[in-house]
Amino acid sequence: MLAGMKSPMSYCTDATWVGRSDCQHCDIRGTMLFSELQERELGDLLRPVDNLRLAAKSSLYHEGEVGDAVFTVRKGLVRLVHYAPNGTRRIVRLLKSGSVIGMEVLVNTHYHHCAEAVSDTDLCRIPVEVITQLEGRNPALHTALMRRWQNSLDDADMVITQLSTGSSHARVARFLLLVAIDPHRTECHHLMREDIAALLGLTVETVSRVFAEFKRNGWLVEGADCPRINPQALERVATD
Amino acid sequence: MLAGMKSPMSYCTDATWVGRSDCQHCDIRGTMLFSELQERELGDLLRPVDNLRLAAKSSLYHEGEVGDAVFTVRKGLVRLVHYAPNGTRRIVRLLKSGSVIGMEVLVNTHYHHCAEAVSDTDLCRIPVEVITQLEGRNPALHTALMRRWQNSLDDADMVITQLSTGSSHARVARFLLLVAIDPHRTECHHLMREDIAALLGLTVETVSRVFAEFKRNGWLVEGADCPRINPQALERVATD
DNA sequence: CGTCGCGTTGACGTAGCTCAACCTACGTGG
DNA sequence: CCACGTAGGTTGAGCTACGTCAACGCGACG
Numbered sequence: 001m002l003a004g005m006k007s008p009m010s011y012c013t014d015a016t017w018v019g020r021s022d023c024q025h026c027d028i029r030g031t032m033l034f035s036e037l038q039e040r041e042l043g044d045l046l047r048p049v050d051n052l053r054l055a056a057k058s059s060l061y062h063e064g065e066v067g068d069a070v071f072t073v074r075k076g077l078v079r080l081v082h083y084a085p086n087g088t089r090r091i092v093r094l095l096k097s098g099s100v101i102g103m104e105v106l107v108n109t110h111y112h113h114c115a116e117a118v119s120d121t122d123l124c125r126i127p128v129e130v131i132t133q134l135e136g137r138n139p140a141l142h143t144a145l146m147r148r149w150q151n152s153l154d155d156a157d158m159v160i161t162q163l164s165t166g167s168s169h170a171r172v173a174r175f176l177l178l179v180a181i182d183p184h185r186t187e188c189h190h191l192m193r194e195d196i197a198a199l200l201g202l203t204v205e206t207v208s209r210v211f212a213e214f215k216r217n218g219w220l221v222e223g224a225d226c227p228r229i230n231p232q233a234l235e236r237v238a239t240d
Numbered sequence: 241m242l243a244g245m246k247s248p249m250s251y252c253t254d255a256t257w258v259g260r261s262d263c264q265h266c267d268i269r270g271t272m273l274f275s276e277l278q279e280r281e282l283g284d285l286l287r288p289v290d291n292l293r294l295a296a297k298s299s300l301y302h303e304g305e306v307g308d309a310v311f312t313v314r315k316g317l318v319r320l321v322h323y324a325p326n327g328t329r330r331i332v333r334l335l336k337s338g339s340v341i342g343m344e345v346l347v348n349t350h351y352h353h354c355a356e357a358v359s360d361t362d363l364c365r366i367p368v369e370v371i372t373q374l375e376g377r378n379p380a381l382h383t384a385l386m387r388r389w390q391n392s393l394d395d396a397d398m399v400i401t402q403l404s405t406g407s408s409h410a411r412v413a414r415f416l417l418l419v420a421i422d423p424h425r426t427e428c429h430h431l432m433r434e435d436i437a438a439l440l441g442l443t444v445e446t447v448s449r450v451f452a453e454f455k456r457n458g459w460l461v462e463g464a465d466c467p468r469i470n471p472q473a474l475e476r477v478a479t480d
Numbered sequence: 481c482g483t484c485g486c487g488t489t490g491a492c493g494t495a496g497c498t499c500a501a502c503c504t505a506c507g508t509g510g
Numbered sequence: 511c512c513a514c515g516t517a518g519g520t521t522g523a524g525c526t527a528c529g530t531c532a533a534c535g536c537g538a539c540g
Contacts, residue, residue: 082397082400082401084401084405084479085479086479086480088405088406090400090401090405092397092400092401093400103390104390104393106386106390107383107386107387107390108390112394112397113397135379135382136379139375139376142375142382143347145386146346146347146385146386146389147347149386149389149390149393150343150344150346150347150348150389152393153344153389153392153393153396154344154352156393156396156397156400157322157332157352157353157396159400160322160330160332160333160396160399160400160404161322161324161330161332164400164404164441165324165328165330165441166328167527167528168527168528192485192486192487193486193487193488194486201404201405202528202529203528203529203530204486204487205487205488205489205528205529205530205531206527206528206529208487208488208489209488209489209528211487211488212488212489239324239325239326240326407495407496408495408496432517432518432519433518433519433520434518442496442497443496443497443498444518444519445496445497445498445519445520445521446495446496446497448519448520448521449496449520449521451519451520452520452521
């Protein structure tokens, strides 16, 4: 970023370092991990928090890799992937902006999945030691951490109950409703068919066919930017 | 239990109260939530921890119910169930002895699933206030709580990657290996076909047929006590 | 221009669902 | 004691939703 300021990116292959984080003026401060903390506490300890950019399809870390940092998604979309020995690829869950990734290293030594960017993604890299230090003096962080863990758990349960259950039509409909961006659920994130299939436990062809059908019915329009949906219609399909 | 000692079980319908917990001498103390705490800290604050017994098929709490306690499984097996509006029943995960149930009330007000006993189960009921009080003065509990949360998350991920993916044969094989009791994975918990189906996202008939086939192959014996399996053979089936 | 990545569509096979009959073990009430 | 109902499991026959394989389309890019 600045001349003479060396990027400390030895720890991460694909991401590019774009500076130190200014957590106090983060544009999504209200939803971030440290949102409960006071201004001055932030200023003191968040110096070693890096700001990263991860290009679509590049990976942040791999399953089984040793790690000493958690990440928060500032912008974009990240997928957690599990590759089975037989080659099966299953997306475990998607992380939207505000989500925390890799919390397992707070408890374990290694990451449990492969984290890959679906779209171009901005992240904060928070070293584990920053969290453990802050944790010692600030009880509010415990609550924040617990909340994040519960969020991940809720996401996982959603994948089980909504995205791995029922007909292909129901799953795709639920998927589209879940990856909605705005509160009215009219525009959604864009994912490749292959990713959708890996998330829903279906094949690319089946997903493609269901998408085609939804489009024929006018429930879905795939423009240049992002897919737009009719949430009411899809809600009906989702419940059967 | 003792005459004149009234059971404080107004909060729970199906479980029966069987006394206060003696956490210091708990037979599974090493694996329990408070295993990191010192003896004297336990003695002080764990008075309001109840010891419960839950008969097979009765439920501990329901989805959406407001709650103010988490539970740990001492003996037996508990299922977390999600009932979809259309009647679909999906088991989200199974809790073996040592697991913590209902941690969402540490962060939220209500439970996120229905918790039901698969077999006769012994539980400890730990009020949320006990945890929040202990948390204030004992940092070791944070670690313990995080570890439990991560355990739940790992369990959830297991359901996604192992039990909701692949052929019916692979799923059933992986299921049998996962519900093994002993380290050699030769004997497993017993579940009704209906529960297995709800956990694997299959139908009772399919599960029954796969079981029959495994038995014909000699990979599985269902005795009076608990099913016994050939882990090597099932491992082979599990990976495809 | 050819290649590559991604998506679509068709033809066909099959794994798993559905519906139905039936069986055994077990409990309950006359 | 038997008669009956019920809960859980098994098995078969047929259907269909989804997977598989293959061809093709189309834009991006070198």
